[in-house]
Amino acid sequence: MASDTKATAGAVAANSMWGGRFDVPPAEIMQAINASIDVDRRMYRQDIAGSIAHAEMLAAQGIISSADAAAIVRGLEAVRAEIETGGFAFKKSLEDIHMNVEARLAELIGQPAGRLHTARSRNDQVATDFRLWVRDAIDALDGQLADLQRALLDQATAHAETFMPGFTHLQVAQPVTFGHHLMAYVEMLGRDRGRLADARRRANECPLGAAALAGTAFPIDRHRTAKALGFDQPAANSIDAVSARDFALEFMAAAAICATHLSRFAEEIVLWTTDAFGYVALSDAFTTGSSIMPQKRNPDAAELVRGKAGRVIGELVGLMVVMKGLPLAYGKDMQEDKEPTFLVADTLGLCVAATAGMVRDMRPDKAALRAAAEGKPGKGFITATDLADWLVRTLGMPFREAHHATGRIVRLASERGARLADLPLKDLQSVEPRIDARIFEVLDVERAVRSRGSFGGTAPEQVRGAIAQARKRFGL
Ligand code: ARG
Numbered sequence: 001m002a003s004d005t006k007a008t009a010g011a012v013a014a015n016s017m018w019g020g021r022f023d024v025p026p027a028e029i030m031q032a033i034n035a036s037i038d039v040d041r042r043m044y045r046q047d048i049a050g051s052i053a054h055a056e057m058l059a060a061q062g063i064i065s066s067a068d069a070a071a072i073v074r075g076l077e078a079v080r081a082e083i084e085t086g087g088f089a090f091k092k093s094l095e096d097i098h099m100n101v102e103a104r105l106a107e108l109i110g111q112p113a114g115r116l117h118t119a120r121s122r123n124d125q126v127a128t129d130f131r132l133w134v135r136d137a138i139d140a141l142d143g144q145l146a147d148l149q150r151a152l153l154d155q156a157t158a159h160a161e162t163f164m165p166g167f168t169h170l171q172v173a174q175p176v177t178f179g180h181h182l183m184a185y186v187e188m189l190g191r192d193r194g195r196l197a198d199a200r201r202r203a204n205e206c207p208l209g210a211a212a213l214a215g216t217a218f219p220i221d222r223h224r225t226a227k228a229l230g231f232d233q234p235a236a237n238s239i240d241a242v243s244a245r246d247f248a249l250e251f252m253a254a255a256a257i258c259a260t261h262l263s264r265f266a267e268e269i270v271l272w273t274t275d276a277f278g279y280v281a282l283s284d285a286f287t288t289g290s291s292i293m294p295q296k297r298n299p300d301a302a303e304l305v306r307g308k309a310g311r312v313i314g315e316l317v318g319l320m321v322v323m324k325g326l327p328l329a330y331g332k333d334m335q336e337d338k339e340p341t342f343l344v345a346d347t348l349g350l351c352v353a354a355t356a357g358m359v360r361d362m363r364p365d366k367a368a369l370r371a372a373a374e375g376k377p378g379k380g381f382i383t384a385t386d387l388a389d390w391l392v393r394t395l396g397m398p399f400r401e402a403h404h405a406t407g408r409i410v411r412l413a414s415e416r417g418a419r420l421a422d423l424p425l426k427d428l429q430s431v432e433p434r435i436d437a438r439i440f441e442v443l444d445v446e447r448a449v450r451s452r453g454s455f456g457g458t459a460p461e462q463v464r465g466a467i468a469q470a471r472k473r474f475g476l
Pocket of ligand 1: 036040336
């Protein structure tokens with residue numbers, strides 16, 4: 001392959017960017033491994049914005065003429081328009097987005113284009129573009145996550161009094177409301193948004209002007225370019241500025257945690273939509289049928305949200321492994337940073353949107369949820385804790401003793417194939433003679449739920465308060 005591309009020294013321009021020292025163009029396979037344009041072309045807007053800020057700064061500092069800067073800016077805007085209208089020919093031979101844009105700029109405006117790269121390297125350029133891209137991705141995801149929270153809040157409002165079993169160990173534990181359960185995810189997503197916002201804050205420093213790694217002898221103004229691009233400040237250390245990719249890792253880590261939350265919810269949707277649970281139905285819009293089994297309605301979107309979380313986590317680990325052995329400053333390994341980051345942003349965006357769609361689509365079956373909370377006769381005993389608490393409150397029993405007495409009552413109910421609420425008073429009294437008829441008030445599922453009015457608890461009035469608070473706290 002290499003021999004195909006051998007050219008007579010000087011006969012072909014080896015490379016328009018560094019042809020001075022090079023006689024022959026790269027081997028085909030070298031180009032194949034080296035080119036990143038198919039991936040990093042997505043950063044064209046950030047690349048052009050960075051170049052415009054750089055050119056304007058160079059002119060303001062008297063490093064290039066205002067006329068050249070104006071030609072560069074106009075040219076870059078023309079390049080952007082070409083890309084956006086699909087008229088731009090991306091070339092692998094030009095390796096990446098930075099060189100593709102600059103080469104086209106030279107075609108459009110001629111000589112002044114050659115002045116754009118003064119006091120700059122692709123190392124600070126790519127670091128700047130990539131930070132801008134991650135920042136945009138975070139902003140887009142934040143809006144999507146807020147939308148998902150809104151969808152959950154609306155369902156929680158509609159189901160603040162829909163009773164269902166709460167689980168630990170996936171065993172029936174205590175009755176809760178469906179609204180309360182959904183609000184747990186509103187909290188998780190709120191923290192996810194907080195983590196993304198934290199990552200954004202730390203990412204928001206401008207590498208531009210770090211040049212290759214050491215800064216530059218030109219009298220540039222890094223504060224000006226940082227401000228023009230909406231960064232909080234220029235990155236303080238030029239070596240760090242071109243070497244750091246923890247902003248991408250942090251974004252991906254926050255995204256991976258968020259994907260984990262979505263995956264847990266997806267798993268619950270998968271369970272809830274089974275015949276065995278039958279808690280929730282998804283419409284045709286969010287299910288698929290089977291090509292062989294006509295009765296099927298599969299929760300594919302939920303399964304894919306669950307599955308894609310695995311890939312998001314994998315991409316985070318992948319980039320951490322790429323970075324862990326790299327000496328300072330820039331190494332070409334770091335070009336491998338964009339594909340996983342883009343994939344994570346795209347995948348998470350898709351998962352958040354699909355989850356919001358499912359939340360709006362899902363129809364909880366109130367009767368089925370309530371029946372599951374009541375439990376089948378001889379099974380579940382979901383209000384056992386309420387019974388024990390009653391013994392403590394009304395009879396002044398120590399909780400451990402009450403726990404033991406309740407355990408004996410549960411065993412009795414199990415032997416009789418009854419629910420706790422269905423046991424005759426004399427059976428209850430056979431275990432603890434001081435029990436009286438008031439105990440039946442707490443054995444009822446609905447009363448049990450209403451009684452849990454502690455802050456953050458499942459009582460409907462607490463859930464309604466939590467919904468109102470969440471709307472305020474998260475600005476929804
Ligand atoms: N395409 C490269 C990347 O994404 C740009 C930086 C190249 N720098 C260099 N010194 N070769 O990392």
